Amino acid sequence: MVTDLVIYKEEYDRLEDVLRRLRADSNARAIFLIDKNGQQIAASGELDQFDTTSLASLTAGNVAATDGLAKLIGEREFSVLFHEGKQDHIHISIVGKRAILLVIFDDRSSLGLVRLRVKRASGDMESIFDRMTSKASEALEDVSASRSSPFSEITDEDIDALFSE
Amino acid sequence: MTFINYASKEINCKIVYYGPGLGGKTSNLQYIYEKTSADSKGKMISLATEADRTLFFDFLPLDLGTVRGFTTRFHLYTVPGQVFYDASRKLILKGVDGVVFVADSQVERMDANIESIRNLQENLEEHGFDLKQIPYALQFNKRDLANIVPSDQMYRTLNFKREPTFEAVATQGLGVFDTLRAVAKLILKDLSRG
Numbered sequence: 210m211v212t213d214l215v216i217y218k219e220e221y222d223r224l225e226d227v228l229r230r231l232r233a234d235s236n237a238r239a240i241f242l243i244d245k246n247g248q249q250i251a252a253s254g255e256l257d258q259f260d261t262t263s264l265a266s267l268t269a270g271n272v273a274a275t276d277g278l279a280k281l282i283g284e285r286e287f288s289v290l291f292h293e294g295k296q297d298h299i300h301i302s303i304v305g306k307r308a309i310l311l312v313i314f315d316d317r318s319s320l321g322l323v324r325l326r327v328k329r330a331s332g333d334m335e336s337i338f339d340r341m342t343s344k345a346s347e348a349l350e351d352v353s354a355s356r357s358s359p360f361s362e363i364t365d366e367d368i369d370a371l372f373s374e
Numbered sequence: 375m376t377f378i379n380y381a382s383k384e385i386n387c388k389i390v391y392y393g394p395g396l397g398g399k400t401s402n403l404q405y406i407y408e409k410t411s412a413d414s415k416g417k418m419i420s421l422a423t424e425a426d427r428t429l430f431f432d433f434l435p436l437d438l439g440t441v442r443g444f445t446t447r448f449h450l451y452t453v454p455g456q457v458f459y460d461a462s463r464k465l466i467l468k469g470v471d472g473v474v475f476v477a478d479s480q481v482e483r484m485d486a487n488i489e490s491i492r493n494l495q496e497n498l499e500e501h502g503f504d505l506k507q508i509p510y511a512l513q514f515n516k517r518d519l520a521n522i523v524p525s526d527q528m529y530r531t532l533n534f535k536r537e538p539t540f541e542a543v544a545t546q547g548l549g550v551f552d553t554l555r556a557v558a559k560l561i562l563k564d565l566s567r568g
């Protein structure tokens with residue numbers, strides 16, 4: 210079965226650091242790190258300018274569709290997508306197999322610059338992901354040993370309360 | 375694949391509405407969208423053809439409140455039902471946490487229901503999931519129409535593993551939240567089992 214994606218504070222902060230630096234270095238408007246299933250992992254930049262939830266879902270849909278296209282013509286994946294607009298442009302790349310990096314930029318930056326900086330940041334992020342993965346599997350062992358997950362305590366009442374209104 | 379973020383204290387789950395074309399999947403999401411207060415929902419996105427048929431997916435993000443201090447967020451997706459959109463359907467099942475099957479109760483749609491459940495099983499397997507294991511709810515939609523199959527007969531034909539099953543009239547909202555609640559419960563229970 211596919212494992213859950215679990216993020217702890219330490220890795221989350223480090224990911225945000227990488228995104229913040231990437232945004233500054235690339236002069237981008239905003240940067241989003243998105244899980245391949247369409248959920249936002251972290252973000253940086255002019256976030257109030259965008260509907261971030263919709264962005265995450267559509268970006269993942271876009272990547273999934275493009276992955277499908279790649280397979281149809283015998284490619285494993287297209288690792289970079291670029292959408293050019295009149296003012297704003299979108300650079301999409303895959304990081305560490307399970308995440309998508311979305312960079313929104315305008316003419317204060319350039320495709321070349323974004324490409325260069327994304328490459329560097331991707332390496333940093335991949336090592337953070339590796340750390341996340343090993344932590345998650347350690348935690349999984351912890352849980353089966355001691356039932357220490359906060360969710361092992363979820364009761365029927367907790368769940369009913371969610372739907373109470 | 376539930377996404378748990380300990381930093382922002384969020385649980386994100388993905389629910390996919392599956393079923394034959396025109397069965398009422400999009401109508402389920404539309405009703406949920408209408409009846410949810412503005413602060414607990416995001417924008418509903420429909421990637422549809424001009425004739426209003428789902429082309430790729432509908433998407434509706436919902437915040438249901440907190441469990442054990444964690445904000446629980448459900449991302450609802452529908453798939454396009456038409457047979458020839460199978461590639462898109464497969465993509466949307468990626469990372470799914472729970473499935474709602476929306477069956478069309480009309481007599482002439484029974485074959486399409488059966489075919490679609492079979493297709494669901496196959497596509498889940500391609501992602502390494504098993505319909506026997508995954509949180510799953512079944513809905514008999516369009517109960518308001520005249521030419522429908524009796525519920526108990528539909529149950530015998532379509533119920534797969536005694537999953538929670540509901541009669542519905544999605545356009546009027548009947549059974550819509552009951553179905554959503556059932557699958558959400560199963561997902562959270564799964565989570566509590568670790």
Ligand SMILES: Nc1nc2c(ncn2[C@@H]2O[C@H](COP(=O)(O)OP(=O)(O)O)[C@@H](O)[C@H]2O)c(=O)[nH]1
Nearest residue numbers: 395396397398399400401455515516543544545
């Ligand atoms: N009478 C009736 N019509 C319904 C019901 N649910 C959906 N419909 C109609 O069936 C058609 C297809 O619904 P839609 O939600 O787009 O189906 P989808 O292809 O599964 O997404 C639309 O015209 C709906 O208005 C229902 O419960 N009763």
Ligand SMILES: [Mg+2]
Nearest residue numbers: 399400428452
């Ligand atoms: Mg639809």
